[in-house]
Amino acid sequence: MTTLTQLPDDYVQNPHAVHDMLRAEGPVREVRMPRGLKVWLVTRYDEAKIALTAPEISKNVVEGGHLMAVHSSDPEQVRRFEPTFSANMLNLDPPDHTRLRKLVTKAFTARRVELLRPRVQEIAAELISKLNDGDEVDLLDVFAFPLPITVICELLGIPIDNRDDFREWSNQLLSFGTPEQVKAAAGSMAAFLFQHVTAIAEAEPNDTFFSALVHADESGDRLNTEELISMAFLLLVAGHETTVNLIGNAVLSLLQNPDQLQVLKDRPELIPASTEEFLRLEGPVNVATFRYTKEALDLGGVTVPAGEILMVSLVAANRDPERYENPDQLDVTRSAQGHVAFGHGIHFCVGAPLARLEFDVAMTQLLARFPNLTLAAEPETLVWRDSTLIRGLHTLPVRLA
Numbered sequence: 001m002t003t004l005t006q007l008p009d010d011y012v013q014n015p016h017a018v019h020d021m022l023r024a025e026g027p028v029r030e031v032r033m034p035r036g037l038k039v040w041l042v043t044r045y046d047e048a049k050i051a052l053t054a055p056e057i058s059k060n061v062v063e064g065g066h067l068m069a070v071h072s073s074d075p076e077q078v079r080r081f082e083p084t085f086s087a088n089m090l091n092l093d094p095p096d097h098t099r100l101r102k103l104v105t106k107a108f109t110a111r112r113v114e115l116l117r118p119r120v121q122e123i124a125a126e127l128i129s130k131l132n133d134g135d136e137v138d139l140l141d142v143f144a145f146p147l148p149i150t151v152i153c154e155l156l157g158i159p160i161d162n163r164d165d166f167r168e169w170s171n172q173l174l175s176f177g178t179p180e181q182v183k184a185a186a187g188s189m190a191a192f193l194f195q196h197v198t199a200i201a202e203a204e205p206n207d208t209f210f211s212a213l214v215h216a217d218e219s220g221d222r223l224n225t226e227e228l229i230s231m232a233f234l235l236l237v238a239g240h241e242t243t244v245n246l247i248g249n250a251v252l253s254l255l256q257n258p259d260q261l262q263v264l265k266d267r268p269e270l271i272p273a274s275t276e277e278f279l280r281l282e283g284p285v286n287v288a289t290f291r292y293t294k295e296a297l298d299l300g301g302v303t304v305p306a307g308e309i310l311m312v313s314l315v316a317a318n319r320d321p322e323r324y325e326n327p328d329q330l331d332v333t334r335s336a337q338g339h340v341a342f343g344h345g346i347h348f349c350v351g352a353p354l355a356r357l358e359f360d361v362a363m364t365q366l367l368a369r370f371p372n373l374t375l376a377a378e379p380e381t382l383v384w385r386d387s388t389l390i391r392g393l394h395t396l397p398v399r400l401a
């Protein structure tokens, strides 16, 4: 038997202290999230990997989505799965998951993604050219957000004029907007994506990534309209909500650790490898997405019964002292390989090569052009987004120099 722990209301402001307490108590704890959802939260590294791959676990929201209401103390507050977007690989088990994933993996291999490097460099350079020494800016707004959203919109063939709409919709879908806001955002996004998918389907096929996906893949498999909308939604949201915060969290960590910033300024060739340490220390995905137990699962001696929601904190696992020495310390020279910031097992992030490339380009250009940038706010005034899924700041005010 474990006791139910209520997570504090300000959990998102400092999740690490909460994770340290839970991890010391056991590999997995039954907790009530700030808005009333009861889940089993995994905080240790070894058990996180087991939970992400165990055959007793399912991600099928059609079969398990109702558990959100079952385990909530306030079903009105529960985040519903938007039916229009649910038919995506993140919400499915094999064989459906295997089929959908196979259609996109080819486009995201490290080799294919490397071909995008010149364009990503060009976008980053354009954004940086608009900034000046002495400017005080929200780095998320002027740099960390527009870079990945431009890249993913180009891959999906979506006009760049729509990117601010996407930011707003996706923010409302992933953070805690009111149920009305969430519904409105989902409706607007669905209508836009429906139009987009239809237009591409009616146009002559071309060799862009999304046109190829809409028309057919090499084996002749084709996605139906609902699957295409869900796929575009997943790629758009996963493709920018995460990378923007990886860049933001990394810049904040560097500004709080000037010795580490100096290392990267002196040796910029370390930047690509340091990506893994930034992902480990303050990855942008706190808990992995929805999972539930189809059957009882033993995790490090604790039995999670069937029919429970299982949340795996990737952020907590990556700071497990049993796995990483001085886990709370940024060390850009350490080998952080093996972190679970991109997940683990069959749902391991499809976009990892693209995220790594974007991060490398972003940090290299930012530190080369503004090596003396500083934080333009007291660290304790920075506010983290009200989301248990995404670990990222609302704004990151910096002074450029």
Ligand code: HEM
Pocket (backbone or CB within 6 Å): 089, 090, 091, 101, 152, 234, 235, 238, 239, 240, 242, 243, 246, 283, 284, 285, 288, 289, 290, 314, 340, 341, 342, 343, 344, 346, 347, 348, 349, 350, 351, 352, 354, 355
């Ligand atoms: C720093 C950036 C990123 C991080 C930390 C990240 C993290 C993750 C994680 C943790 C998962 C697995 C979630 C789970 O098992 O519950 C995942 C899945 C996924 N990610 Fe990413 N991601 C990033 C960037 C991207 C990008 C740029 C794309 C696409 C362009 C992308 C597309 C996907 C897709 C399609 C999945 C679903 C894979 C599946 O279900 O098989 N991600 N990501």
